[in-house]
Amino acid sequence: MQVTLFLVHCAGCLYYLIADRYPHREKTWIGAVIPNFRQANLWIRYISSIYWSITTMTTVGYGDLHAQNTVEMIFNIFYMLFNLGLTAYLIGNMTNLVVEGTRRTMEFRNSILAASNFVGRNHLPPRLKQQILAYMCLKFRAESLNQQQLMDQLPKSICKSICQHLFIPVVENVYLFKGVSKEVLLLLATKMKPEYIPPKEEVIVQNEAPDDVYIVVSGEVEVIFFNGESEQVVATLGTKDIFGEVSALSDRAQSFTFRTRTLSQLLRLKQATLKEAMQGKPEDSVVIIKNFLKHQIEMHDLKIEDLLGEDTGEYDHGNIPCNLLTVAATGNSSFLEDLIKVGMDPDVGDSKGRTSLHIAASKGYEDCVLVLLKHACNVNIKDAQGNTALWQAIAARHHKVFNILYHFALISSPHAGGDLLCLAARRGDLDTLRELLKHGLDVDSEDHDGATALRVALAEGHAEVARFLVMNGASIDKVSLDDGASPARQTTVPPDELRELLQKRELSHPITIVDSPVAPSVVREVGSPGNSRKGRSDNSAHWPRVSIYKGHPFVRNHSSEAGKLINLPATMEEFRTIIGKKLKVDKNNVVVMSDEGAEIDSIDVIRDNDKLFIVAEEHMNTVSLTNLVSGSLHVS
Secondary structure: OHHHHHHHHHHHHHHHHHHHHOOOHHHOOOOOOOOOHHHOOHHHHHHHHHHHHHHHHHOOOOOOOOOOOHHHHHHHHHHHHHHHHHHHHHHHHHHHHHHHHHHHHHHHHHHHHHHHHHHHHHOOOHHHHHHHHHHHHHHHHHHHHOOHHHHHOOOHHHHHHHHHHHOHHHHOOOHHHOOOOHHHHHHHHHOOEEEEEOOOOEEEOOOOOOOEEEEEEEOOEEEEEEOOOOEEEEEEEOOOOEEOHHHHHHOOOOOOEEEEOOOEEEEEEEHHHHHHHHHHOHHHHHHHHHHHHHHHHHOOOOOHHHHHOOOOOOOOOOOOOOOHHHHHHHOOHHHHHHHHHOOOOOOOOOOOOOOHHHHHHHHOOHHHHHHHHHOOOOOOOOOOOOOOHHHHHHHOOOHHHHHHHHHHHHHHOOOHHHHHHHHHHHHOOHHHHHHHHHOOOOOOOEOOOOOEHHHHHHHHOOHHHHHHHHHOOOOOOOOOOOOOOOHHHHHHOOHHHHHHHHHHHHOOOOEOOOOOOOOOOOOEOOOOOOOHHHHHHHOOOOOOEEEEEEOOOOOHHHOOOOOEEEEOOOOHHHHHHHHHHHHOOOHHHEEEEEOOOOEEOOHHHOOOOOEEEEEEHHHHOOOOHHHHHHHHHHHO
């Protein structure tokens, strides 16, 4: 408007100047209307000039003030051409202002229309439609509150100051970061992204492993547990609460669903950023882990006895030690490896003799077990009760962890299988004994003292265990059946009963051997050692077949040699002969292994469709510890 008025003023003054300087006053535009215009009042002359200028600019004039000479005609021509361009410019600007003012509204309407069409076309339920529309409405209303786009344009120094002012007061009051240095808090605050989440929106879903940690700035978030049939609201989070940290610090999925109850503002932090900050400041990492463990205990998600054992008198919830034992109890493999790298000994135990490997194995934290094995921890350490990590894994039925530990134990202790079987027999633990046999351990394996599980069971007076072992193929050659046997053996399982059990086994008495937990259960007819396979083939229309491969099951991934599918023979000797012919190896210098790394020396433990790996004995000693760790990681 100011530019237009200025141009009107300038054009009127120039037009009057032309008339004033023209020699014939009566032949000018103003002289034709006011003959003696020079004697007229100044304001009359100025208003006349402005009137002509405005009427010419807005229209083409009314004709009452028009050009009387050639000079004025030329000026009018250029002035009206200039007015055309000025008018187009003004109209264009006004149009842009109107369109820009309504652009967001038009885009919002278009998005709502597109969402409605999408819902109708795909027949989505009304609940999803409401969530989609609510999110779009929230995004439209909160678009003006989005400061991230502005902050991305600012230098880092200014962004740090802004984040310190906006986020630090909230972050430093979150339980996880209490006692953490200002440096780490500022680093985390600069990496946080504010988000507005509409009501009834699921931020984290139960049993998923999220990539982010969230801090509630405003609003409410419900903690929901879904049991498969109904939902139960466990708790409600408010300002300065945090969720998603369980997955970040313990490497396990979330146990609850987190759903917004009201319109909520959240600060989103990447888990990778949190872990990088912890790795950069080990002393702050200790504080964060302590805060996390204390909170888990207070929320009854973790018992202090699980961290410190039964002797917890010298500790309270506010004085939890941060060592390999407590970190292993949380399952945080990355932080566990960081602590080992800074010099902590993985073989240090607690007051009960439990090492971090014991705890990780008992809880089934495979990643932690692999980290500890990678750093050469001792697999054979026993706690105060005589339990190794192997025993803890099989007792808790963590079969995958047991397979990894068992293979490592065999390298340093050839009697690892016999020690486990004898320990189970000594304790009369029939369930654990069954689990060990499922993993392919030889029932006649000897411990470091040369005793077998059957001999130990008889010596300890466990009759049921002894009967189970005999019926599952235990040899009684090393067990005396004479009258001179010890009284303990005579009172538990009399020699006559042992002979009767042996006769039942030799007469193909049917017994049930449950297969590994990862495969369906099967029932086998176990007969005499010489013709057990033959007896089974006579009663079945299907002859068992197995696949044989050359190479170690943990490191064979680098080989491209194809395997062989063969019929399973009746004896182990025939099986070795076929192996020698098919794979071109020395049958007397090979070890037969399962796909889980267990050594097989009996034909009766081989099942239909098994995958067997043939390893030369000299190659067994060349498999290094590092290769086994990497192989286990690849398999998992």
